[in-house]
Amino acid sequence: MGSDAAETGTVQEVAPPSWATTSGRDDHGPWSALTVGAVTHRLRYIPPGVFWMGSPPEEPGRGPDEGPRHQVELTRGCWFGETPVTQALWGAVMPRNPSRFPGADRPVESVSWHDATAFLAALSTRLPGLGARLPTEAEWERACRGGTDGPNWLGAHTRAHLDPIAWHLSNSGRETHAVGTRAPNPIGLFDMLGNVLEWCADSPRAYAPGPARDPVGEEGVRHRAYRGGSWGFGPKRVRAASRGSFEVDTRIAALGFRLVGG
Numbered sequence: 001m002g003s004d005a006a007e008t009g010t011v012q013e014v015a016p017p018s019w020a021t022t023s024g025r026d027d028h029g030p031w032s033a034l035t036v037g038a039v040t041h042r043l044r045y046i047p048p049g050v051f052w053m054g055s056p057p058e059e060p061g062r063g064p065d066e067g068p069r070h071q072v073e074l075t076r077g078c079w080f081g082e083t084p085v086t087q088a089l090w091g092a093v094m095p096r097n098p099s100r101f102p103g104a105d106r107p108v109e110s111v112s113w114h115d116a117t118a119f120l121a122a123l124s125t126r127l128p129g130l131g132a133r134l135p136t137e138a139e140w141e142r143a144c145r146g147g148t149d150g151p152n153w154l155g156a157h158t159r160a161h162l163d164p165i166a167w168h169l170s171n172s173g174r175e176t177h178a179v180g181t182r183a184p185n186p187i188g189l190f191d192m193l194g195n196v197l198e199w200c201a202d203s204p205r206a207y208a209p210g211p212a213r214d215p216v217g218e219e220g221v222r223h224r225a226y227r228g229g230s231w232g233f234g235p236k237r238v239r240a241a242s243r244g245s246f247e248v249d250t251r252i253a254a255l256g257f258r259l260v261g262g
Helices: 087-093 113-126 137-145
Strands: 022-026 029-036 039-046 049-053 070-074 078-081 197-199 223-227 243-247
Touching (some): 039 087, 039 137, 137 223
Antiparallel strands (some): 022 029, 029 039, 039 078
16 A cells, blocks of 8 residues: 555444434534533544554654554544543543643643543443543544544644644643634544643554554553643644653643543
8 A cells, every 4th residue: 555545444334332322423424422410522433444654754843753654454443532531521520620721611631641541430430331441542643634644634734734723832822722612633523633632542652664453552661652732832743643652640731631432
């Protein structure tokens, strides 16, 4: 498959999951919503498929850990949060809001990897069958790209392309914003770039030439990957392939997460 090949993976009809209070389909594909108390949160179905992970050498802002660009197959479909977890959803499950920038519709932030996974475990207890978890790095990048293969889903890496889809250092006012207030990607996901960094389930793996299937990072380490850039990151780091990691107990006001369900 050449470097310009499109992603494979077609969304077939998918049954509403057991945890869903409402479900439907729109131009972006199937969606289902969970409800906890008075809070509703939508997820979008992403089928199994193949995509190109990483960035080409000529991409502006490219880091040394973004290559070699390689083909990845994800063999399992999943339900992906339409937005980062909000403070409203966090507060419907957890007793204390840790966020520096309060607002029900803003993403929850200042959460460690352990905080995020504790929330997801508690949410899963409330909604049997959800199996809430963090996405792997590969799942996250595929979801972010939404079938595209450039620095972002609008193509060229310029402010004219980034401002409509992401809150970043040059337009955020150095704070978070309500989720879903920038344009979504082609599969209906909001804030995949900018607003807050998003924890991933696994540690960053070293990329290798050749295809990979359901790749995950090394186990037994204290670092976990983050993705997406944030309100405090310059545009060159707010790209689909940009990566980084923190120790699992890190809590900063630019760091949140997104849930994945089964």
